[in-house]
Amino acid sequence: MFDNKRYLLMLLPTRSCQLSFNELLAYSLLAYRTGRGKGTSQQQITQEFHLAKRGSRNGKQRGIAKTIAQLHACGLVEKHGRWFYATQPPQDWFHQKRNAALPWYKRLMSFPMLLVQRQGNDKPLTNLQNAVLWLLHSWQRRITAQGIATQLRCGKRSVYRAVQLLQDMGLLDSHWQTTISKRHLPLWQDKREAVRRSRGESEPVVSELILQKCDWSRYDWSKFSFCGNEDQFLRLLVTAQIKMAGANYSVTDMARYWEWVWTKLNSPTRFDYFAHSLFWKVWNAAEQETAANRKAGTFAGPSSLGLLKVKTVAAIKALAVKIKEDGWEALFRWEPSFSLGA
Numbered sequence: 001m002f003d004n005k006r007y008l009l010m011l012l013p014t015r016s017c018q019l020s021f022n023e024l025l026a027y028s029l030l031a032y033r034t035g036r037g038k039g040t041s042q043q044q045i046t047q048e049f050h051l052a053k054r055g056s057r058n059g060k061q062r063g064i065a066k067t068i069a070q071l072h073a074c075g076l077v078e079k080h081g082r083w084f085y086a087t088q089p090p091q092d093w094f095h096q097k098r099n100a101a102l103p104w105y106k107r108l109m110s111f112p113m114l115l116v117q118r119q120g121n122d123k124p125l126t127n128l129q130n131a132v133l134w135l136l137h138s139w140q141r142r143i144t145a146q147g148i149a150t151q152l153r154c155g156k157r158s159v160y161r162a163v164q165l166l167q168d169m170g171l172l173d174s175h176w177q178t179t180i181s182k183r184h185l186p187l188w189q190d191k192r193e194a195v196r197r198s199r200g201e202s203e204p205v206v207s208e209l210i211l212q213k214c215d216w217s218r219y220d221w222s223k224f225s226f227c228g229n230e231d232q233f234l235r236l237l238v239t240a241q242i243k244m245a246g247a248n249y250s251v252t253d254m255a256r257y258w259e260w261v262w263t264k265l266n267s268p269t270r271f272d273y274f275a276h277s278l279f280w281k282v283w284n285a286a287e288q289e290t291a292a293n294r295k296a297g298t299f300a301g302p303s304s305l306g307l308l309k310v311k312t313v314a315a316i317k318a319l320a321v322k323i324k325e326d327g328w329e330a331l332f333r334w335e336p337s338f339s340l341g342a
Contacts, residue, residue, distance in 0.1 A: 001182065002114060006189040008032055008048075009110035010131060012151055017093040018074065021154045025049055025127055026067050027076055028110070030086035034251065035105040037242035039083025042068060048115065049127055078251060081208050085251040101294070103248040104302075111138035114188035125187060128154060132162040133171055137178040206241040206258050207234050210271070226276035226331070236275050240283075247287060248303045257305065264316050270323075273331055278319065281336060282311040 011028045013019065019027060026045050033040050046064045068084065071077040077084050088104040095109040113134040118124045125133070131152050136143065145159040152159075166172040173179050227233035237258075244254050265271045286308040293299035318336055 001180075001185070002188075004191050005185070006115045006191050007112045008115060010113040010134070012095045012109045012111065013153060014092060014095060015150060016090075017153065019093075019153055020070075021128060021131070021152055022049075022063070022067050023070050023074075024153050025131070026064070027071055027086060027089075030071075030077060030084055031105050031108065034086040035103070035245060037238065037245040039080065039085055039251075041082055042084070045084075050118065080251060080255060083208075087250060103246060111135055117187060117189045126162075128152065128158060129162040129165055132159060133166055133178065133180075136172065136176055137180070142176055206254055207237045209255055209258055210237060210262065226273045233272065233275060240275070240279060243283065249305065253303065253305055257309070260309070261312060261316075264313070269328075270319065273319070274315070277331075277334075278312075278315045278336070282308060282315050286311050 008029060009032050011024065011031065013024060017024070026049070029045060029048060030040055042064055045068070049064075068077060072079075076087055076089055078087055079085075086105065089108075096107045097109060099107065111134060113131055116125050116127070116130050132148060135148060135151060145156045145163070148159045149156045163172060163176060167174070169184075171178060171180055171184060227236060241254055244257075245251075249257075261274065262271060265274060286304040290299060290304035290307055315336065319331075322330060322334055322336075
């Protein structure tokens with residue numbers, strides 16, 4: 001019934017968590033998007049949740065700015081350009097899965113919460129009412145008002161008020177069991193087709209970083225072009241960032257790595273080739289070797305970053321030698337190996 005609806009994975013905090021409900025809401029969105037290699041702008045958070053400060057001019061902007069400032073003060077967010085990314089929270093702030101091999105954002109326990117449809121609804125659910133409903137829906141058994149208040153970082157009275165309204169709307173029965181039917185579906189957003197935004201509005205941090213290093217619109221893609229064109233080149237960088245995020249790389253790690261690679265290569269053409277061919281070879285080699293080391297108990301670090309840089313240096317040196325000895329044309333037939341022992 002909910003397959004065509006947009007949702008967010010709302011994180012489940014412990015009693016030790018120091019966030020308010022609005023801060024938990026915003027951090028859940030940031031963690032969800034960061035895990036997919038995407039940054040989030042202040043405007044996007046405002047549009048999703050309408051976080052406002054009542055009685056103030058420009059209340060939504062002030063409300064979300066205060067929320068983000070508090071997340072930053074807690075060390076839960078970092079900013080690159082105008083994009084915000086979630087960072088790993090304190091160990092005891094959220095309920096976590098026991099699989100230590102998972103990236104931190106996949107270890108955080110959560111429940112799916114459909115996103116409220118505000119356009120066309122005279123009386124849309126508030127964020128808290130919506131969260132109470134979907135928390136109860138995920139539990140499938142009775143939970144106390146205090147338990148809900150703890151998991152949503154709100155007051156117990158607010159929970160009772162939310163439950164009363166949800167019952168009046170026919171979304172909960174007297175035992176706090178959800179009674180959602182098809183007639184209620186307009187309360188939540190339908191999935192929207194992915195809209196391709198302009199580069200300046202939507203590119204993740206790695207693409208933005210490299211775009212600042214060179215005017216790629218003037219790059220001669222017809223001469224020694226390995227990625228083919230600028231769009232494919234940027235798409236490769238986005239794919240690389242998503243892969244790295246899924247392997248427990250922080251946004252800072254990714255930004256520093258790619259900036260370091262650019263400095264080492266110091267050439268748009270060489271960077272074009274590295275992004276197209278060499279990165280994936282050194283990446284796969286570093287990930288495979290890191291997995292083998294973890295299995296052998298000789299490595300317990302968060303990511304393969306150290307090994308990736310070692311193999312990247314070897315790849316860049318091999319690239320320089322290949323170009324010097326055989327010229328650029330030879331790169332189209334070159335199959336270097338940077339695997340274990342190579």
